[in-house]
Amino acid sequence: MKIEDIAKLVKEFTISNKGDHNVTIKAEELKMGEERASKCLVARVISHKVVNKETFRTHVPRILQLTKKVEVDFVGKNTFIMEFASLMDRRRVLLEGPWSCFQDLIVIKEPRGMDEPRSLCFDEVAFWVQCHNVPIAFSQIGIMKKIGAQIGEVEEVDHGESSSLMGRFVRMRVRINIRKPLKQFLCVGVEDGEEVIIILSYERLSEFCYRCGVLGHSFRTYGEPAEENTVMRYGVWMRAQTVGSKGRSRSPPVKTPNSQSVGSEGTSRQLQLVGVKVKDIQSSLLHVVFLIRRWRGWL
Structure with missing residues (x-):
């Protein structure tokens, strides 16, 4: 019997014998x-x-x-x-x-x-999430918090270098339930307008499954073996380069055996670890827009 099961049994026993304490600890102690x-x-x-x-x-x-x-x-x-x-x-x-x-x-x-x-509950973690393909009209704290709420609990929105929320992407620190699949994108409806697709990527993203999108295991250790030509709904393109407040890169220049020293505008440390080039990530991001139509039936 596990310790947790024993503790549960003891708790049930003590409820039925409430007030019969073996020892009482004083507050000052x-x-x-x-x-x-x-x-x-x-x-x-x-x-x-x-x-x-x-x-x-x-x-x-x-x-x-x-x-x-x-x-x-x-x-x-x-x-x-x-x-x-x-x-x-x-x-x-x-x-x-x-x-x-x-x-x-x-x-x-x-x-x-x-x-x-x-x-303690270990089901939630705060990530810095980068939102790509954000229209200028969405560059407002209230709108971005409303959008971020579809990912999880929004703790902070990074104002960006000019404090205007405008730039290559918008960053939000969001508390995410890690037992659920990561979101790859958000489809945002606009009243009397077209649907906007916002692509999401995550800073400091650890190992996760490219098949189910859940953290804690890889697609190689997924419960069921992948069939031939299985489409991976998730991928390395969801890993974002870590940046500091106001959009500045936190990653110092790094050097790898197969590359020159690079900084914030070059290949990030995370991408070099998995052997992926920046142009590959850009191609993947563009490809996502095409795949969304195919995924709609799975959502």
């Missing part, structure tokens, strides 16, 4: 534990593979780009509690996600003093 919880975060790696706890403990300071020490303890399958020596590190980890461990998404949660780490 909880202060030290609550203060310690304020230094902690709980992380779960979303993967069908089991993550080695020593590997995670060794690599997490580099993955999260920490400046000070962090203590990592294993609390369950692919789930870890991290106690930070620096509150600045902890705050930055919360704000600058999403993070990934060897291409697998790490969901970070902020625990409260009375939370049991394994009982």
Whole structure:
């Protein structure tokens, strides 16, 4: 029997015996534990593979780009509690996600003093989503929030370099349910006008399935083997180059064995990792518009 099942049985037993406590902890005695919880975060790696706890403990300071020490303890399958020596590190980890461990998404949660780490919900993560093919008339915070609500809970809209929302694309930080397929595009109706198709791409996008669009596994580990000539509804074109506020690239110039040093206008680090050229991504984006007609029957 699993620990969770035992805990459920005990909870049902205690409800029927309410008031019969073995011990009572005073509020002042909880202060030290609550203060310690304020230094902690709980992380779960979303993967069908089991993550080695020593590997995670060794690599997490580099993955999260920490400046000070962090203590990592294993609390369950692919789930870890991290106690930070620096509150600045902890705050930055919360704000600058999403993070990934060897291409697998790490969901970070902020625990409260009375939370049991394994009982936290790890179903939502905030992504910076780039909206391409946005008409000038849509360059308003209210309209973009309305559009973004079709993806998830909109936390922030990046105003862009000129604070006008106009540029190559519009960025929004959106909290997404990772148990559902990613959205590739949005079809926006306009009163007395034509339908607008907005193409979506995601910054810091970790491993996901090109067949079902769900994070945490690849199309190679999808439940059913792909038939010959299977059309992939999702693809590498959904990975966007990470940029900072006001549209500036966060990726420093990088150099790979098969390329020259490149910066924000060149091939991004993410695309080089998967061996895809910028022109291939542009072709894919154009091809999406053609495929939408074919996909309508699947939506």
